[in-house]
Amino acid sequence: MWWSKVALMVGLLALGPMGCGFTPMYAKNQSQANPVVAELAGIRVAGIEDRSGQILRNALVQRITPLGEPAHSTHSLNVKLTTSQENLAERNDGKASLGRLFITATFQLVDYQSEKPVFSSSSRSVVSYRLLGPRYGSTAVERDAEQRALTDLAEDIRAQVAAYFANGKRPSGTIP
Numbered sequence: 001m002w003w004s005k006v007a008l009m010v011g012l013l014a015l016g017p018m019g020c021g022f023t024p025m026y027a028k029n030q031s032q033a034n035p036v037v038a039e040l041a042g043i044r045v046a047g048i049e050d051r052s053g054q055i056l057r058n059a060l061v062q063r064i065t066p067l068g069e070p071a072h073s074t075h076s077l078n079v080k081l082t083t084s085q086e087n088l089a090e091r092n093d094g095k096a097s098l099g100r101l102f103i104t105a106t107f108q109l110v111d112y113q114s115e116k117p118v119f120s121s122s123s124r125s126v127v128s129y130r131l132l133g134p135r136y137g138s139t140a141v142e143r144d145a146e147q148r149a150l151t152d153l154a155e156d157i158r159a160q161v162a163a164y165f166a167n168g169k170r171p172s173g174t175i176p
Helices: 001-019 035-040 050-064 135-166
Strands: 042-046 075-090 096-111 116-129
Touching: 035 075, 035 135, 042 050, 050 075, 050 135, 096 135, 116 135
Parallel strands: 042 075
Antiparallel strands: 075 096, 096 116
16 A cells, blocks of 8 residues: 555656746757757857966857857857965875865856846856876876866856846846
8 A cells, every 4th residue: 555655656756847837948949949049159258368268268168159159149258267276285295185276267248239248257166186296197187177177167157157048138136
């Protein structure tokens, strides 16, 4: 008899999200093209300073406009990076053995027609890494940590911009 209650609960849990109006942000609708994907396809990612900025820009272009940059842009995404590092632990010889990398990206989505920012926010990534003895090994580990942090930032920035378009282009912090 207990199995019938379990089957009922599984059935209700499986059918529960069907009636709540949940629609995936990137889902393709058969009747029309997804408006969020169309809005993202019109964004041109502006250049970002330094090597880290170039890596982040490439990651953003891959995630926001995977089919290539738009010929006629509707928005521009301007990003500024701030990076800092700290050593967390030391070995017996006084050299650092554990480090942490902080990268913060502040960004603005600017409308091309009005040339005014329509959405701005920030994203932060914190990555820890273990420093190895040889200098080459430590450099490789630091670059890997930087790559992971920039990938996280690109994912978060894309998600925030997509949520902005999915929510009807309301600035963050406003109540409908």
